[in-house]
Amino acid sequence: MEIQNSLKKETTERLAYLFFMDQHYYSKEYLQAVREELQDRNYNFNNLNEHLYIRYFMEDLYVGWRKEAKRMFAELSANGWTYQQPIYYKYSWGSFTMKGFHTDAHELLHSILNKYLNIYGETCSSCGSKKQVSGSLEEPLCRKCELKILKKRRIKNINKFGFTYYRNKFQHVLWTEIKRIEFVVTDDHSFGITLSKLTEKEELEKEYDEHDTISFHSDSCNFFKLVTKIPKELLTEHQYREIHNICNHFEKCMVCHRKSVFDDQCLICRNKISFIESPSSKSLERFKTKAGILAHRQKDFKRILKVLPAYKYSYETDSFFKSK
Ligand SMILES: [Zn+2]
Numbered sequence: 001m002e003i004q005n006s007l008k009k010e011t012t013e014r015l016a017y018l019f020f021m022d023q024h025y026y027s028k029e030y031l032q033a034v035r036e037e038l039q040d041r042n043y044n045f046n047n048l049n050e051h052l053y054i055r056y057f058m059e060d061l062y063v064g065w066r067k068e069a070k071r072m073f074a075e076l077s078a079n080g081w082t083y084q085q086p087i088y089y090k091y092s093w094g095s096f097t098m099k100g101f102h103t104d105a106h107e108l109l110h111s112i113l114n115k116y117l118n119i120y121g122e123t124c125s126s127c128g129s130k131k132q133v134s135g136s137l138e139e140p141l142c143r144k145c146e147l148k149i150l151k152k153r154r155i156k157n158i159n160k161f162g163f164t165y166y167r168n169k170f171q172h173v174l175w176t177e178i179k180r181i182e183f184v185v186t187d188d189h190s191f192g193i194t195l196s197k198l199t200e201k202e203e204l205e206k207e208y209d210e211h212d213t214i215s216f217h218s219d220s221c222n223f224f225k226l227v228t229k230i231p232k233e234l235l236t237e238h239q240y241r242e243i244h245n246i247c248n249h250f251e252k253c254m255v256c257h258r259k260s261v262f263d264d265q266c267l268i269c270r271n272k273i274s275f276i277e278s279p280s281s282k283s284l285e286r287f288k289t290k291a292g293i294l295a296h297r298q299k300d301f302k303r304i305l306k307v308l309p310a311y312k313y314s315y316e317t318d319s320f321f322k323s324k
């Protein structure tokens with residue numbers, strides 16, 4: 001029943017595409033449900049054509065890759081490919097792969113796919129630029145777009161009344177809307193928080209709405225500022241103590257000079273301070289003195305600031321780490 005309901009929300013064209021792909025992808029049960037839904041809509045099964053196939057393929061791709069995908073299909077077509085040889089592609093663990101075709105295909109077609117897979121890896125998934133792109137097939141982004149995304153992910157306007165965050169658009173949340181808080185320390189240097197607008201009971205009864213739960217990880221800009229501003233009454237005694245113990249524990253980093261070292265690990269430059277203060281004989285051999293090691297780390301951090309926007313952004317923007 002659940003499958004049927006979810007299919008009702010899809011457009012007929014999209015269903016036709018799913019049905020076409022289904023013959024290669026999904027379970028018989030799912031395929032049957034799609035077929036029935038299409039029959040209910042009096043769909044003519046001969047309607048799917050190359051144009052539609054390509055259009056829906058594009059919709060599954062990052063926007064920035066679509067221009068290249070058009071070129072890919074033109075090249076495939078020129079070499080004898082038809083949409084009756086659907087491309088086997090998927091996103092897995094954040095990475096995009098094309099593993100050939102669902103049917104037999106000429107070696108030349110495979111080599112065209114592989115060529116384009118390499119091109120996608122070097123093309124910004126957001127704007128299509130090929131300049132200063134990093135991230136390979138895991139959502140490659142040019143520096144400009146990465147910075148744009150980082151800016152959106154920054155939690156802002158944090159005060160005793162609430163905060164602003166981005167999900168589809170900027171959303172302002174009042175602390176009075178929050179009913180439950182979960183604070184987790186996932187390992188020694190990684191933290192997460194989930195703020196829920198529903199009580200446990202409401203969560204069971206209400207239909208799912210993505211805006212009811214707000215989650216942040218400690219890599220979000222201003223994460224620690226946010227957690228220190230949570231009104232005490234929203235936290236259990238244990239949570240309150242845990243959060244404030246952690247937040248009062250940060251020390252100044254000798255490499256990047258932010259107050260960002262927790263338990264020996266800097267959350268900004270990612271250096272382990274003990275590696276500098278009590279260096280291994282190997283690194284002493286290489287850099288002669290502790291000061292030499294420190295100078296090397298500082299130089300390396302300056303280099304990283306230039307090439308990795310995420311480091312630069314949290315270094316320049318996170319107000320918690322800037323505090324004295
Ligand atoms: Zn871009």
Ligand SMILES: [Zn+2]
Pocket residue numbers: 253254255256257258260266267268269270271
């Ligand atoms: Zn540091």
